[in-house]
Amino acid sequence: MSEQARLDRAVRKVVAEGNCSGCGACTLLDPGLSMRLQDDGFRRPVREGAGPTPAGADARFARVCPGRRTEARTPEGSTRHPLLGPVVSCWRAWAADDELRHRGSSGGTLTALSTWLVETGRVSAVRTARTDREEPRRTVPVTLTTREEALASAGSRYGPVAVLGPGALAPDGAVVGKPCEATAARQLLDLEGAGPEQEPLLLSFFCAGTPSQQATDTLVADLGLPEGTGLDDLWYRGRGWPGSFTAVAADGRRVSTSYEESWGAHLGRATQWRCKICPDGVGESSDISAADFWDTDERGYPVFVENDGCSALIARTRRGHDLLVEAFAAGVLVGQPLEPDAVAGVQPLQTSRRRTLAGRLLGARAAGRTVPRYVGFGLTRFAARDWRETLRTGRASFRRVRTARKAGR
Template sequence: MKTVRDQVTQVVSADACSGCGVCTILDRGLTMALDDAGYLRPTPTAPVDERDGAAERFARICPGKQIVAQRPAGSTRHPLLGSYFAVWEAWAVDPEIRHRASSGGALTALQGWLLETGRATQVSTAAADPARPVRTVPIRLMSKAEALAAAGSRYAPVGVGQLATADASHAMTAKPCEASAVRAWTNTEGEAPILLSFFCAGTPSQQATEQLVRDLGGPKPEAVTDLWYRGRGWPGRFTAVSADGEVSTDYDSSWGRALGPTTQWRCKICPDGVGESADIAAADSWESDERGYPTFGEREGRSALIARTERGLEIVRAAHAAGVIEVRPLDPEQLAAAQPLQTARRQYLAARLWGARLGGRSVPRYRGFRLLKLSAEHPRLAVRALRGTLLRLRAARRKDDA
């Protein structure tokens, strides 16, 4: 049996690593660090120090090896949004939380309420690095005030999964791949923490953040004293602050033109950008134009919340009853229409995976998502997706060989 470290090397070499960080729990001699391309990867920094049985369990836990669609008993299955017990449009009742957070503040409000009521003794999540705010680090929240201070999306590499605990008195707000890995790991260790997640379009390179600051006329990375990607409105503006003032740009420009195009390869073939392994998943509840595309005009933030487990359903209902969040039912089809990137990615993923295989890439194993069925529903578009993936990989290979 290969060690965890041997298997990690294979995943990284195949460009299948998502940077979740859970492998550092399996082998405590691994540390997450940025590679030359600006993505977070496990790096040996000490001798092998594996937990008992870690090597055998790695393939079931690592999102670069496998992801299994969750189908809790009693849930309803949506082909593009995954399993759910209820779907709502939601927002934080506290206007400060609603304004500061990225999209209505529902997750931030839930984090603060879980801590304030003692339902969770800590919440693991991501926030700006206090020593270098242009970077993002995993942190543990211990209070509602800390939850508010950490509010807002971070479109940058971070491995919250390395803080995972098999403890139901803890909570974690993490990317879908991290939630999947933690769910799989805790299935063999004990009880899963309360898992909160969000719709994720992928992890951009850290270099993209730093380049965007420079393109906006901002300072060197070490001179940035504060940086946020969204929030302070909805969707909010990318903003970098330094002693010389601040630079900023709108969400469509920051994500659509600068950050989004640099998402790592593993994210481009992700079957689950919608947080299926979480107890509760959140998303932007965008309004759409006449073509059906989301509009990003500034307004009061609104989240979509999906209860994916009975535990998640109970938490949302209790937080609503306590006056922490406001909710109203949301048709899953309306949410799917407001998230065209997520739905299109899953719709044609089987075709893209075959294109990747034909292009010489090994890909993770995805179980229970019925991806072949989805791609087969639109065969012409699926063939186009396969061909496009294959051509891009061949072009990238020629560039590397040049």
């Protein structure tokens, strides 16, 4: 069997098992692979060129793809928090620039850092995602080199996009990607033995999952702009905190709904399977990860009242910590140190998922589904601490997976 055939077989298996996250890392292993939107509304790797496929690409794929394995890490100088992963320092922060703060999803911190990095020449470019200008319902990868481009890319995109791709991991650049993309990038860089001076800066954010493109298309139509209506713009969040899901038609009509409604009732229900069993929604493999630092109610659940944006920033490496200290000193960011437990306290989705994931994985496996290998996340310890909840979650996962398999999904 040829190198290309072995790699294609490995990729097809991950996709067929539902374990593909759509990160695009496999396209870095073989130039003949590309990420394309499929009928189910997710981006998946497809063979569009002849390669050449490098020798041993299938073995490299097995060590890099988050659909095969994800390994927790504790970089030098960090302390491992059981729910948040490695922490060198933690901050409550927002962009000093009011425009960037308003435009971003929470405090505009990643947008401010991206702008500062390219304007000062600390990196040559930043790879991230933004609205597709031709079809704003879609999300596309983009390379930023100016403040204007960073501003145009501000705000979360709750649609399928593969940030990783040819040129994404330039050693003098930076990447702002989902946790699975940070994981794949870090695992590839580790495999290649690159030192810090040959590695791009990895920035990430807390992620609840990637919804199908169909969810966005349906929501826009339900709000009053049916399929075929030309759009000038669409944003999911930002332009306030948390901001509203908003679509602007080419004829000037504008429709919107709250973040709580758009995510809770529509987008969040359409996330892919790999996201439902993700061990790391907090960007553990990055140098810096950002999260909403929500106000909460008496139960500890976020309160989605419009306010000035505020982020929690976690430096996960010494490199990330040093960069944040410099950004605060330069007046790029405003904020103060924060205890990691305070972040965990306002992120109930992430903490609950980490605590109950072992049960979900066991239930899925019992129902006949293959799951990725997760190393070092302490999932067994969480399961042992609350075995009743683990059992309950496992039974529910078993029933859902068995029902889906019987229906051919």
